[in-house]
Amino acid sequence: MTTNSSSSRPIRIGWMLGFSSVTRRQQHLIRCLGGCNNNYRYTTTLYNHPKKENKMQSVKPILEAEALSIIKSITPTLDPSRHKGQAGKIAVVGGCREYTGAPYFSAISALKIGADLSHVFCTKDAAPVIKCYSPELIVHPILEESYSVSDDEKQSRAAKVLAEVDKWMERFDCLVIGPGLGRDPYLLDCVSDIIKRARQSNVPMVIDGDGLFLVTNCLDLVSGYPLAVLTPNVNEYKRLVQKVLSGEVDDQNGPQQLLNLSKGMGGVTILRKGNSDLISNGETVRSVSIFGSPRRCGGQGDILSGSVALFLSWARQQDVESKLSMCPTMLGCIAGSILMRKAASFAFESKKRSTLTSDIIECLGKSMEALSPVN
Ligand SMILES: NC(=O)C1=CN([C@@H]2O[C@H](COP(=O)(O)OP(=O)(O)OC[C@H]3O[C@@H](n4cnc5c(N)ncnc54)[C@H](OP(=O)(O)O)[C@@H]3O)[C@@H](O)[C@H]2O)[C@@H](O)CC1
C-alpha cells in the first residue's frame, strides 16, 4: 500500500462508518493498518475505544493472503477414496407458505460449494415448490403451521415432527435453522425442540432469519452452546442487542459491542452482516471487507448461511484449529463471508444492476476455483 494512493481514504472510511470527523492520529492508524484491494471499494475497520474516547481499537481485517490460506486449508481434497457424504451433509430447517426461495438458496449453496448432500425440512406447502426448484435437494415435508393442525392434535403432531428429524439428526454435519421459516408460534415451538435435540447430539447450528427471531425470544436455546453460529442482518442484530445487552446498537464501538454480545450469550459465534462483516466468538473479533458488490438483492444472507454451515463442517473435519489459531465456528464464518462476497463480485462484474441471488449462486463454483483451485 502506498501512502500517496491512500491520501483520500481516511475521509471516505470515516464517512462510511458515520464518523463526523477523523483525527490526524486516526488517519495515521488507518494508513498503517492498510486497506484491502477490494473489487468494489476500500474498507478498513477502525472504531473508537468504548472507554477512552481518543484511543482507537482496531479489528484485524482478513486480507486476501489470509483469506486464501483459510479457504485452502479447510477445503477437503477431491480424493477418489472418499465416499458420498464425507464432503459434508447439511440440513436446512426452513421454508413455509410465504418463503420457499430462502431455504432453497441456503441448501443449494452448500451443494454448489462442494457438499455431498443437502436436505431441507420445511412445511407441507413449501415442499413441492422447493423440490421443483431442484432435484438435487432432499426435501422433507414435515413441519406444520397452526392453521393445518387442530388444537387436539398439536402435541402428537409435534412429537412426530421431532421423531422424523431425529432419525436423521446424527448424520448431519451442520444444521441451518431459519431461512424462510416464518413466525408461526406452533411451528417455532417444534423448531425449538429440534434445536434442543441438535444441541444434545452436539450438532453444529447456523441460526439465521426467523431462527434468530426464535432464539432472540428464547436465548436459552443457544446460550453457552459453542457450536452455535448466529448470522444476523441489521434488523436481527438490533433485536439481539436490545434483548441481550438491554441497549441500542453502538456503531462507534461496533467490535467491542459484538464481543460483549457474544460473551453475553456464553460464547456463541456471531457474524454481524453488513458492508464489513464482523465476526466474534467472545474472545476475538475479525472483519471481512474484501470483495463484495453494491447490489443488495434479497437472498444473499441465505447463500451465506449455507456456506458458513459447510465451511464450519469442513473446518471441524480438517482439524486445522491449531494451524490457523482459530476455532471452527470462526473459520466457518470467515470462509463463508469471503466466498459469498467473492461470488457477489463475480456476478456483479457480468450482471451489474440486474444481478440476482441465483446469479451469485452460479458464481460459487468459479469463486471456489479462484480461492482454492482443484489440483
Ligand atoms: N426469496 C425468499 O424466499 C427470501 C426470504 N427471506 C426470508 O424472509 C424472512 C424475513 O427476513 P427479512 O430479512 O426480510 O426480515 P427483516 O430482517 O426483518 O427485514 C425486513 C425489512 O427490514 C428492512 N431492512 C432490511 N435491511 C435493512 C437495513 N440494512 N437497514 C434498514 N432497514 C432494513 C427492509 O424493509 P424496508 O424498511 O426497506 O421496507 C426489509 O424488507 C426470513 O425468513 C428470511 O429468511 C429472505 O432470506 C430473503 C429471500
Ligand SMILES: Nc1ncnc2c1ncn2[C@@H]1O[C@H](COP(=O)(O)OP(=O)(O)OP(=O)(O)O)[C@@H](O)[C@H]1O
Ligand atoms: N452494504 C454492504 N456492502 C457489501 N456487502 C454487503 C453489504 N451488506 C451486506 N453485505 C453482504 O451481503 C451478505 C448478506 O447480508 P445481508 O445483510 O443482505 O443479509 P440478509 O438481510 O440476511 O439477506 P437475506 O435477504 O438473504 O435475508 C453478507 O455476506 C454481507 O457480507
Ligand SMILES: [Mg+2]
Ligand atoms: Mg436474512
